[in-house]
Amino acid sequence: MASRSHPVFARAYERLSVLMDRAGAAEDREALVAGLSGRVIEVGAGNGRMFAHYPPQVSGVLAVEPEPRLRAAAVAAAQAAPVPVTVVDGLAEALPGKDDEFDAAVVALVLCTVPDQTVALTELRRVLRPGGELRIYEHVAAETSGLRRMQRLADATVWPTLFGGCHTGRDTAAAVTAAGFAIDELHRFKFPATGPSSPAAPHILGRAVNPTAAESPR
Template sequence: MPGRHGGMSHPVFAYMYSRFAPGAERLGAANHREELLSGASGRVLEVGAGTGLNFRHYGNAVAGVMAVEPEPHMREAAIQASLNASVRVAVVGGLDSRLPVADATFDVAVASLMLCSVPDQRVALAEMYRALRLGGELRFYEHVQANERTLASIQRAVDTFWPYVGAGCHTSRDTLKVIEQSGFVIQSVRRFRFQPCLMCVPVSPHIIGVALKV
């Protein structure tokens, strides 16, 4: 649903996410975020920042974070989270397809559990590429298409309805491949399974890593 500030409104999803997230953080997501952002430095652009769950994991080497979040309820929660962050975080509205930033102005771009939900991954990644300086890092933490054939076909079946209940979330995207096709060079990637709930089987294959704009 389109909204003001080039946004969208998914109040039910925003509510469910805020109820579900604390459990997932305790079961391992918080550790994944720590790994995702470990060693990040300079100016950071986080796209689809959600409720701001990454904010407390930014270290002192980060000069500041611009967090773009189109969904108004999640953005409000992100603004609250930014008040407790140890680095300066500016939360703004905006969409992945037209980030409100100048070319080559960031050292790090963060994609965390959002490339599953954007309408077109290539468009989102092209915008993040544009925003990064040469040598800048894309740090990604995403659930992705399974390597195992059976789970991959379950994911494809699930994707006939999952995006309708999950605010656009797809389970069967080959995100790592699209990151590479978008011009980034993968510097590190770790594949793992993370299943914080019974229903989470289709979104259990994850990747976490760093890719460079070269």
């Protein structure tokens, strides 16, 4: 089985995700998927908080989630989604999709947890058609030295254990580029916008394109 069980984190995340959406993440999710159409794969769907935001031009979503409790919640959320959503067990490192199958891919607060970003992003390129879009909403490495030190300390101690394998100090935008995607839009911001900064405060929201074979052969 592909499942990765984090029962304590899953229970906490079900509550935390609601608080995050109230603090502005719902608007970020709306912006993340705005304008999408066709067939979409969402990797690390969690408890399905993204589903309500997909626009009607999306013909279907394959939502991949390896954590059993969160996946069950996502299945329930899919019933109320405005577009068809199928929730499946699976890992970012071995996506359940054919080559070039999807028009777009969505990752939201998941590339911090995957064991190997390079492998996960290679898989995303595999299942995306040439010219398909990768939409990214992640917390990332800080741009200031003080917060980067805080992230290194957090990642070396209890943070990954408490938060389902999350690492706060990853330069995800650089990893996306290194995997062969072309980033054409990227917004950096602090989340939440007010209050003290946590190791997970620096965020990015953006869009990258899977180049055609002529532009960047795999």
